[in-house]
Amino acid sequence: MLINANENPLGPSKAACDAIARVAPLGGRYDLTGETELLTKTIAAQSGLKPEFIAVYAGSSEPLHYSVLAFTSPTKSFVTADPSYEAGMFAARTSQAKIIKTPLTSAFAHDVKAMVAADAQAGVIYICNPNNPTGTLTTKKDIVWALENKPAGSILLVDEAYIHLTDEPDTLDLVAQGKDLIVLRTFSKIYGMAGIRCGFAAGRPDLLAKLKPFGQNAMPITGSAAARASLEDPKLVPERRKMIGDTRRDTIAWLKTNGYKVIGDPQTNCFMIDTGRNGRAVMAAMKARNVMIGRTWPIWPNAVRVSVGTPEEMAAFKVAFKAVMDGPPL
Ligand code: PLP
Known part of the structure; x- marks a missing residue:
């Protein structure tokens, strides 16, 4: 994914x-x-x-x-x-x-x-x-x-x-x-x-x-x-903005409810999570669960970027992310 x-x-x-x-x-x-x-x-x-x-x-x-x-x-x-x-x-x-x-x-x-x-x-x-x-x-x-x-x-x-x-x-x-x-x-x-x-x-x-x-x-x-x-399709942008925005808001609310740290107030189809541990190790552990998330930036080695997928993809992301974060130390 x-x-x-x-x-x-x-x-x-x-x-x-x-x-x-x-x-x-x-x-x-x-x-x-x-x-x-x-x-x-x-x-x-x-x-x-x-x-x-x-x-x-x-x-x-x-x-x-x-x-x-x-x-x-x-x-x-x-x-x-x-x-x-x-x-x-x-x-x-x-x-x-x-x-x-x-x-x-x-x-x-x-x-x-x-x-x-x-x-x-x-x-x-x-x-x-x-x-x-x-x-x-x-x-x-x-x-x-x-x-x-x-x-x-x-x-x-x-x-x-x-x-x-x-x-x-x-x-x-x-x-x-x-x-x-x-x-x-x-x-x-x-x-x-x-x-x-x-x-x-x-x-x-x-x-x-x-x-x-x-x-x-x-x-x-x-x-x-x-x-x-x-x-030329006037509905395309507002519909997609709402769809992607709803999925982002739902995912971020879930992350915060579960005590994970989202950076700032993201307004697009990506956001960063400060994982409090090595971001690359988190990426690798997510990959092992078949969920490819985005990368780290040198200034914040513990933060990973996640793109907003479909609601089904974000449901799978939540399961994998919780398993990684609650699992054995990376
Ligand atoms: N600018 C930003 C901020 C981007 O994130 C990207 C792609 O991820 C691009 C430019 C380049 O996109 P493209 O060449 O596909 O238009």
């Missing part, structure tokens, strides 16, 4: 699968029917942005890497929260940029004051909201504050991979205002398309242009068509 990679067990919607079936026979051409342009226009219309403020990619990993490569260098650092999603940090290593990690606040939000103050030569300040691995939120007020107070010459890279799973406002309006930020979105999470691949970056055209030298690949038309079909 896989609750280790923040995927969506519901998978792509029926409409997305139908769209894939519709365009698959056209796959001998790069993009005969202009699927990616149609998707770009749909995203733009739904988010109040001009199409030139949107760049579609096969997932959000590419624009995440490219943004870091474009805006960091040996003299332009990468500032990130700790713990947070590490892919940007790995790209910063390729840039030979200085990497500055700032711990989360006591409420497990990004410490925007510390991030902004970290380095006058910052190139990228990376804000993952909600944060992976903790699932915790940083308020829009804090993000706006960071934008207004960040060092000149830096950009905010706001990774909203999990934003649809929360009730928090997003930051696309700040993009429309022409601010110094790039927002990353993916269809891998709430839309259940991790294996199909689609995502996008939203930003001022001059910022998005800086990503282009790092790679301009054609989109899989299946990804573009499935993404557009997903966006």
Whole structure:
């Protein structure tokens, strides 16, 4: 059972699968029917942005890497929260940029004051909201504050991979205002398309242009068509947000009732548990019970990340977790 990679067990919607079936026979051409342009226009219309403020990619990993490569260098650092999603940090290593990690606040939000103050030569300040691995939120007020107070010459890279799973406002309006930020979105999470691949970056055209030298690949038309079909279903996001949210709330309530320590107030499809013992050993013991849970982060070796699966999967998780935690010392 896989609750280790923040995927969506519901998978792509029926409409997305139908769209894939519709365009698959056209796959001998790069993009005969202009699927990616149609998707770009749909995203733009739904988010109040001009199409030139949107760049579609096969997932959000590419624009995440490219943004870091474009805006960091040996003299332009990468500032990130700790713990947070590490892919940007790995790209910063390729840039030979200085990497500055700032711990989360006591409420497990990004410490925007510390991030902004970290380095006058910052190139990228990376804000993952909600944060992976903790699932915790940083308020829009804090993000706006960071934008207004960040060092000149830096950009905010706001990774909203999990934003649809929360009730928090997003930051696309700040993009429309022409601010110094790039927002990353993916269809891998709430839309259940991790294996199909689609995502996008939203930003001022001059910022998005800086990503282009790092790679301009054609989109899989299946990804573009499935993404557009997903966006055109107004019920998909609210239904899935409720379904995943209900399962998360139930699992976290169970953990707390049983005396286990959940970190912060997670608002997405993952959360961390401070197990009070070696997190890797807990992962291995869960694996032995056929429940794959997510991993530890170096700053918190006793904490494990768990992704929210179906209610049935979380029922199996509860049984296995209790057996591991109440069993012989690891
Ligand atoms: N950003 C965050 C915060 C993630 O957790 C992930 C995947 O887990 C990604 C980006 C990359 O996702 P993808 O390339 O599938 O869009």
